[in-house]
Amino acid sequence: MNSLKANQVIETFSLKAKTKSQLGLGKLLLLGMMAGAFIAIGYLAFVRVAGTVPKSWGSFSTFLGACLFPIGLIAITFLGGELVTGNMMILTFGFLKKQLTLVAVIKNWVLVLLANCLGGALFGLLFGHLVGLTEGDFAAKTIAIATAKLADSPSAMIISGVGCNILVGMAIFLAAMSQDFFGKVIGVWFPIMIFVVCGFQHVVANAFILTAAVLAGGHFSASALVLNILLVFIGNAIGGALGLAVPVYYANRESAVVSTTESPESIKQVIVNE
Known part of the structure; x- marks a missing residue:
């Protein structure tokens, strides 16, 4: 299986970061809502599977649901979308490579977050509530998951968010390293499945x-809901930027300088839309 080197992916992401930061508001809103809906599809599949498994199966129900959850990021990878947790890593590479300012990074994160949340919430309203896919027999599971998310202490929410986005960033990076469809799918699948099994907050x-x-x-x-979104956002930002992008950038900085003979065409082969 052919794969790109880490420094090639970093270079591609740093260029992609500038493009992302310059998206028009309308396109950013569309791509952000798409990504939010795609992530919601994966979570809905998790609820529908885990919500029907007998309690005697224990944590195996979580594993089954986690096997389906990655479809969200897989869809974003191939169909497009702006996902804030992916941008937390990608735009950090752009900042480190001096492609954009810190203000531009934070502005993008906030706008994409709002679009993602709108897409996810709208999906929950339309398909979860109006169609009834998280109602009836699945309401108890849906409420139990949300209750557990909100029951964490503020510090636990932040730390859980850090762990989550280290794995999400890893998934995006591994997918970008691969140059074929199945390699990208596998690159996304396992890190995302692990973060779901661990119960990290996204x-x-x-x-x-x-x-x-x-x-x-x-x-x-309402205050509990807003606080959770805010603290998990902070944790995700720390995980994607400081937990993954910064160490990966500096670990591969020397090889990026040495590898000046890499073909520009090979670098352009990285196709990832997170």
Whole structure:
């Protein structure tokens, strides 16, 4: 299986970061809502599978649901979309390579977050509530997941967000290293499955499940919902930027300088849309 080197991916991401930061508001909103909906599809599949497994199966139900969850990021990789957790890593590479300013990075993160949350929440309203896919027999599971997310302490939410986005960033990076369809799928699949099995918190996924839980009859205060999104966003940002992008950048900085003979065409072969 052919794969690109880490420094090639870093170079591609740094250039992609500049493009992402210059997206028009309309296109950013569309791509952000798409990504939020794609992540929600994966979470909905998780709920539908895990919600029907007998309690005697224990954590195996989580594993089964986790096997389906990666479809969200796989769809973004091939169909397009702006995902804030992916941008937390990608735009950090751009900042480190002096392709864009810190203000541009943070502005992109905030706008994409809003678009992602809108897409995820709208998906929860339309398919979870109106179609009833998180209602009825699945309401208890939906509410239980949301309750567990909100029950974490503020520090736990942040740390869980850090762990989550180290794995999400890893998935995006591994997918970018591969130059074929199945390699990209495998690159995404295992890190995402692991973060779901571990129960780490992902801000965009939370936007869907919290919305679905409220509509399914869960009683949560608005302040608790907003605080969770804010703290998990902070944790995800730390994980994607400081937990993954910065160490990977400096670990491969020397090889990036040495590899000046790499073909530009080979670098352009990285196709990833997170």
